[in-house]
Structures are given as structure tokens and as C-alpha cells.
Amino acid sequence: MGLFDAIGSSASGMQAERVRMDVVSENLANAETTKAANGQPYRRKEVVFQEAGDQGTTFASILAGVSGSAPTHGVKVAGIVEDSSPLKRIYDPGHPDADKNGYVTMPNVNTVTEMTDLISSSRSYEANVTAMQTAKTMFTKTLDLLR
Template sequence: MEATQISRSALDVEWQRLQVIATNLANMNTTRTGNGGTYAAQRLVSGPVGDFAAEMRVAGDPDAPPERGVMVYQITQTNSGTRQVFNPNHPHANEDGFVSYPNISQSDEMSMMIKTQRAYQANLVALQAAQRMFSSALQVGRQG
């Protein structure tokens, strides 16, 4: 069942990554957050559940429960800064008439969304393939 656990963990991580990207896109024209600052784009940092040394220990001990899959390490703010737009009539304009918006590139976010969707789809296909293999193995076992 390791294959399904790995794919399920990856599906969860990619779903969370899509949520972070959607939040960035939703806030790209936000001038103020709840605490008064400018919104900063976020990135999801993910990686393997276990480290290489732990995997080697598990490989040497068949009774040890393996740590498989991926997980979210953290969601960090980027240092992309702000973009200044001249709009002296805006209520958040500074004394020079400029409004600060988060420096979020819609095209970069959309590209990342497409990559994330493809990773999600690939893991879904892998999960379905593993389930078909387990089902076929059960069918062979019933016939024997």
C-alpha cells in the first residue's frame, strides 16, 4: 500500500499548493491586509516525509514502519516587494500619489498553477494505476 500512500500525500501537497497560488492571485490587487501592511506573495515549501538516513535505517529493518510520501514543510512569504502605481485619488495613496500593490506576476502564478495541476494529475494517475494493480492481484488470488 506504499504506492497509494505516496500518491495520496502528494495529492494533498499539490492541493495545498493550488490554494496558496489562488490566494496570491486573489490578493494581487490588494492594497492593505488586515494588519495594515501590503500583502506579500506566499510559496509552499514541500519535500519528502523522511530523510535519506531514515530511509536507509528502514531498509535495513523490515519491521520498521517506513515514512513514505511528501509533506508541506512551511508556507513562506516571498521577498518580491511591491509595485507602485500612481493613483492620487486612491484612499491608500501616499503623499506622492502612489499606491503600493504586491509585486505578484499573474503570468508566473498561472504558470505555477498549470505545473501544479499537472503534478496533481500525474499523482492521480499513479494512484489509480496502483489501485488497479492491487485489484488485479486480488483477482489473481481469488482464481488460484
């Protein structure tokens, strides 16, 4: 794995975590949205990550130095999917979206879970920044040795 591969892998991780933070922010912003654009309560969204690069190459084969194995190129966002967990129902007969029994169907967003995901994503982003800075420092030290 070369220097630019390390920087590219870190950059892809940073980009994927940025998308994850955006989705978590959207979930938090819509935690109380009882009617989305489709007329239904908002459904929590999740980001699905996938290994970027050659899908036939495994991490173990790269570590083992198997000939012909191409290095991976980090991570990419495979998609954004809706969480299929059930929506919450609360009793609030005064709410404008309450049904005839006084129940309101609320989004399946748990703010504690979303904040935990946001912190996790932020830490992963920071780890990728640190890995990128370390690769840059190693490259700079190598150039200094060659002078």
C-alpha cells in the same frame, strides 16, 4: 515498496498539491490588495514541500535496496512562507492608498506566475491520481491472478 505505500505516497502528494493550489488561489485573490489585515500591502505566499518519513533515507538508498532503509512516505507541507521580493509601486494619485507623491505600493503578485503555478500544481495532482489508480489496478490484477 508495497501497494499501500504507493497509495499513501500518492495521497500525500495530492494533499500537498491541494495546499499549493489553495495558496495560489489566495495569491490571485489578493493580487490588488493594497492593505491587508496588518495595514501593509499583501505579500505573495509560497508553499515549501519536504520529504515525509525517515529523513536519513535517500531515494538512491531505497533504489539500491540498502538494508535497514525505511521507505519514505511521500511529501508533506513544511510551511507557507512569504515571498521576500520587492513590492511594486505604481503611479495613481487618485487611489485612496496613494502616498503624498501619488504612488501606491502594490502586492508582489504576478498573475502570470500564479496561473503557471496553478497549472503546474494541477498537473502534479493529476499525476498523483494516475499513480494511485495504477497502483489500484495492479493490486486488482494481482488478486485476479490468485483466483
